[in-house]
Amino acid sequence: MNRPRPRSSADPSAGPDGSAILKEGGRRAERERAKRARSRRGQAVAFGSSLLILGGLAFLILTSSGWPEVRSQFFSVEVFRESFPGILSAFWLDVKMFLAIEAVVLVLGLLIAVVRSSVNPALFPIRILAALYCDIFRGIPVILLIYLFGFGIPTLELEGVPGDPLILGCTALALAYSAYVAEVYRAGIASVNQTQTDSALAVGMTRIQALRYVVLPQAIRRVRPPLLNDFISLQKDVALVAIVGVIEAFRQAQIDTARDFNFTPLIAAALLYLLVTIPMARLLDYISARDDVVRGAAR
Amino acid sequence: MSVIEIRDVTKAFGERQVLEGVDLSVAEHEAIALIGASGSGKSTLLRCIDLLEEIDDGDILLDGEVITDPSVDPVGVRRKLGFVFQAFNLFPHMTVLENVTIGAIKSGEMKKDEARDRARELLDRFGLAGREDDRPERLSGGQQQRVALVRAVAPGPRALLLDEVTSALDPELVGEVLEVVRELKDEGMTMVIATHEMSFAREVADTVAFLNGGRLVEMGPPGQVLDSPSLPETKRFLGRLHTAGLA
Ligand SMILES: Nc1ncnc2c1ncn2[C@@H]1O[C@H](COP(=O)(O)OP(=O)(O)OP(=O)(O)O)[C@@H](O)[C@H]1O
Ligand SMILES: [Mg+2]
Numbered sequence: 001m002n003r004p005r006p007r008s009s010a011d012p013s014a015g016p017d018g019s020a021i022l023k024e025g026g027r028r029a030e031r032e033r034a035k036r037a038r039s040r041r042g043q044a045v046a047f048g049s050s051l052l053i054l055g056g057l058a059f060l061i062l063t064s065s066g067w068p069e070v071r072s073q074f075f076s077v078e079v080f081r082e083s084f085p086g087i088l089s090a091f092w093l094d095v096k097m098f099l100a101i102e103a104v105v106l107v108l109g110l111l112i113a114v115v116r117s118s119v120n121p122a123l124f125p126i127r128i129l130a131a132l133y134c135d136i137f138r139g140i141p142v143i144l145l146i147y148l149f150g151f152g153i154p155t156l157e158l159e160g161v162p163g164d165p166l167i168l169g170c171t172a173l174a175l176a177y178s179a180y181v182a183e184v185y186r187a188g189i190a191s192v193n194q195t196q197t198d199s200a201l202a203v204g205m206t207r208i209q210a211l212r213y214v215v216l217p218q219a220i221r222r223v224r225p226p227l228l229n230d231f232i233s234l235q236k237d238v239a240l241v242a243i244v245g246v247i248e249a250f251r252q253a254q255i256d257t258a259r260d261f262n263f264t265p266l267i268a269a270a271l272l273y274l275l276v277t278i279p280m281a282r283l284l285d286y287i288s289a290r291d292d293v294v295r296g297a298a299r
Numbered sequence: 300m301s302v303i304e305i306r307d308v309t310k311a312f313g314e315r316q317v318l319e320g321v322d323l324s325v326a327e328h329e330a331i332a333l334i335g336a337s338g339s340g341k342s343t344l345l346r347c348i349d350l351l352e353e354i355d356d357g358d359i360l361l362d363g364e365v366i367t368d369p370s371v372d373p374v375g376v377r378r379k380l381g382f383v384f385q386a387f388n389l390f391p392h393m394t395v396l397e398n399v400t401i402g403a404i405k406s407g408e409m410k411k412d413e414a415r416d417r418a419r420e421l422l423d424r425f426g427l428a429g430r431e432d433d434r435p436e437r438l439s440g441g442q443q444q445r446v447a448l449v450r451a452v453a454p455g456p457r458a459l460l461l462d463e464v465t466s467a468l469d470p471e472l473v474g475e476v477l478e479v480v481r482e483l484k485d486e487g488m489t490m491v492i493a494t495h496e497m498s499f500a501r502e503v504a505d506t507v508a509f510l511n512g513g514r515l516v517e518m519g520p521p522g523q524v525l526d527s528p529s530l531p532e533t534k535r536f537l538g539r540l541h542t543a544g545l546a
Contacts, residue, residue, distance in 0.1 A: 195384060198351055198384070199382075200390075201351060201374075202377055202381075202451075203377075203450060204378035205402065205406070206374050209405050214390055221392065
């Protein structure tokens with residue numbers, strides 16, 4: 001409002017003499033000060049308690065009688081320097097496996113979920129197969145699957161089937177994770193209200209268009225956190241293919257450990273896994289928090 | 300010739316008979332108000348016309364052609380009809396403009412630019428100028444329902460099916476939505492309107508049809524059906540609305 005307005009006693013925020021406004025301002029400044037003081041105190045307390053607990057912990061560990069032993073067995077700088085380059089280059093294989101498997105899993109999982117969520121009677125037999133697939137591959141320990149694929153399939157000497165344990169192990173992982181991810185997608189699809197499909201059909205879309213443009217975009221948005229969670233699991237689980245003789249970071253670290261009778265290489269490998277899983281976990285937190293904010297605003 | 304003709308339509312959900320021998324025909328430019336108690340089958344009848352539900356028996360015709368035959372492609376039929384749901388049902392992940400244009404674009408009926416131009420024109424006309432790029436959640440209920448109406452009329456349907464388009468709205472937002480329906484009626488849009496708003500039915504509808512337990516029991520001009528109903532069921536229904544203060 002640009003029009004100058006004489007302060008009248010009708011102004012509800014002002015007292016008869018307009019003093020309420022002044023007092024209001026005074027109280028606000030007071031509250032701000034109090035809030036700032038409280039937050040400063042909070043920070044000081046947090047800092048003090050962290051120092052106390054972490055410092056105490058460090059002191060206990062470093063002064064304990066076993067520490068020198070632990071240090072040389074697990075945290076030897078020398079061994080670390082020696083083994084790290086080899087483990088790092090083996091870790092690239094983990095990264096490549098993860099990316100390849102993830103790409104397959106995202107597509108295959110979605111395909112299975114869509115089939116399982118369909119209502120088309122013609123798809124009934126495929127629906128049954130998809131359900132069976134999910135039950136079986138979710139229910140078997142991944143390590144057993146990898147072993148079975150990596151060692152079992154080559155003995156069949158099948159025409160056109162690769163005998164490389166790396167590829168077979170990754171296939172086993174991809175099949176298992178597709179089953180997990182399919183269930184995640186399926187929950188997402190089920191969470192989109194039927195009325196959305198009705199609206200899509202009513203504006204003249206085909207069933208497939210309704211799925212593609214209306215249901216799936218909403219479903220996938222909702223399941224991003226659990227999907228990322230499965231990503232994080234997969235980032236670590238690629239190490240399981242080591243059991244069929246694939247030399248990736250964990251296996252390389254194991255070899256180094258056995259050679260030197262020192263566990264530092266395993267710690268080095270662990271650090272590399274953390275290097276990829278922790279950023280993913282933070283991304284997951286960020287996305288979940290943002291989705292919460294958006295959902296809160298929509299309410 | 301009628302735009303929509305319903306002949307002896309029957310529909311059950313499992314054991315529950317929801318529509319029984321319904322006959323109704325809607326002439327070009329005519330607006331029919333469907334009234335009846337909750338559960339009387341109004342929504343089901345509208346959904347059957349739009350082929351969102353399959354009827355068990357009878358026929359529904361659009362421009363003289365049977366559309367309820369299994370050989371008819373429902374997608375083609377739905378493109379000739381506009382449907383507006385009680386709870387807006389806009390697509391929350393799309394902007395207002397995308398909501399309005401996606402049907403026409405994906406059906407290949409209009410080019411993207413053409414659909415957008417037409418959508419903008421309609422949005423402008425119904426007081427939604429400047430909201431094209433907003434997500435539906437940013438709009439009030441009344442605005443959302445107006446967008447839903449624009450979405451239904453944008454492809455230029457032969458008839459509009461409205462299912463209690465105001466009953467999910469706060470009372471102060473009802474007027475702006477009814478205003479849009481009124482305007483569409485004035486332009487000669489053929490409509491079937493399920494509604495609980497008797498004053499609106501009286502004002503906009505040429506014909507009021509009373510559904511009672513899945514049967515169309517009384518039909519006629521609003522003055523006749525609403526003011527001097529001939530059946531005791533109709534009287535009772537209207538009487539209940541009166542005591543509830545809804546008529
Ligand atoms: N998908 C469904 N499955 C089973 N029963 C249904 C289904 N849809 C509707 N019904 C039943 O059919 C009957 C008619 O429902 P309908 O929604 O057509 O009534 P209505 O007249 O639109 O009521 P309202 O005024 O409450 O919207 C109700 O008894 C309802 O429970
Ligand atoms: Mg209804």
